[in-house]
Amino acid sequence: MANIKELSVEEKLRALYDLQLIDSRIDEIRNVRGELPLEVEDLEDEVAGLSTRLDKLKGDLDTIEEQIKEKKNAIEGHKESIKKYSNQQKEVRNNREFNALTKEVEFQELEIQLAEKHIKEMKASIEHKKVVLGETKEKLDAKQNHLKHKKAELSAIMSETEKEENFLSGKSDEFRGQIEERLLGAYDRIRTSVRNGLAVVSIERGASAGSFFTIPPQTQMEIASRKKIITDEHSGRILVDSALADEEKDKIQQLFAKL
Template sequence: MATTKELSVEDKLRAIYDLQLIDSRIDEIRNVRGELPLEVEDLEDEVAGLSTRSEKLKSELETIEELIKTRKNSIDEHKEAIKRYTKQQETVRNNREFNSLTKEVEFQELEIQLAEKQIKEMKASIEHKKEIISQSKERLETKSNHLKHKKSELDAIMSETAKEEAYLSEKSVEYRGTIEARLLAAYDRIRSSVRNGLAVVSIERGASAGSFFTIPPQTQVEIAARKKIITDEHSGRILVDSVLAEEEKEKMEQLFAKF
């Protein structure tokens, strides 16, 4: 291929159209992947979040179970105290000591009631958390299986297209190096502003490809002459004639056929 300085207008048009064909092929490859990489990333985050939450709930369960043990131990201690105070009541010397011990027994009984209430509440909390853990486990399994499927799908697509995309990306860089900076800047600007990424299009049935606006006959003649760079006044896209387009498509098909 000629260097940038030696390119005629026709050579420039061919080079910029070739670049468009290469970049469009790269777009197709990436469109096949679509949203899969983002889906996989989102699923990985969700699975990690569910795993963390499940571990946190299990840790909370262990803490509550330890608290229940502590409360049960305290109940045993209060019962022992009641036995002790009741025994002491048998040897009191006056009513004041008896009443004092009675109050101690009542206090211990209240402490037992409180501990039993707390144990009941904690057991209810355990059941609730176990239910949440069970639901989280099911959801985690579902999401993990979905992630595995999506990863497998993405890996399959990547293995099929990675080499081709890398090769075409190198070719894109190579072709960009042959195009003058101003034309390349225009190409990049147009390409980034249109949905389908087509900055260079051919004439089809008297209109630019994908457009319903007819191009005047005189303009069509000028495009076919390949003496200057002409853009579509409606879309701003760079225009090439259909003959040149077909010739370059055939040439690029040979490049793409390697994969």
């Protein structure tokens, strides 16, 4: 900031008030957009989350179908084993071998029953997942549709205001470049601490704009003399006289009119 030209107090006040007018206009533009950018961002996150869930459900269904296929193949294998052991029973020479084969047959039958139970459970799981998948798909379609409308709404506002905002942001930077670091720091601190973002205000009907607290006549005279930077003791805002404010408003309005 060493290269900044040394301004008189009046010039500093004018530069600060001009910066305030420009920044307030940028605030207005951004308020028109409101929460839309955040809404769009949240909807995009929801759509991404639902899409991921949908893909997972589809993957789960494919996995279960594959598992059912494996169980059915296993059942066929167990049936072949039963046939083999039954045929062997016809050729045994003693009860011990016959009983051993009978146990093998019983074991294979139990394996078939278990596999069929698992298949039944997996089919029930498939039906449940299909219901969830349908609900998720409906929700995703609704969110995608909502997102499409919100994006169109945001795009329309952006196309109307983007040129003006970019121009004003450039002008804001330009005015900021004229103001010393200490004053700029104070301006930014006040702007972020007050609800309406007004760090520099004019005197209106004996009080600072937006305030009900009357400013003593002596202080009003000091403000009008433009010899030093004076702040409102109640809000901390930088104060300028109404004549200076009107002059700068006219100047900045001409700047806005160029857009």
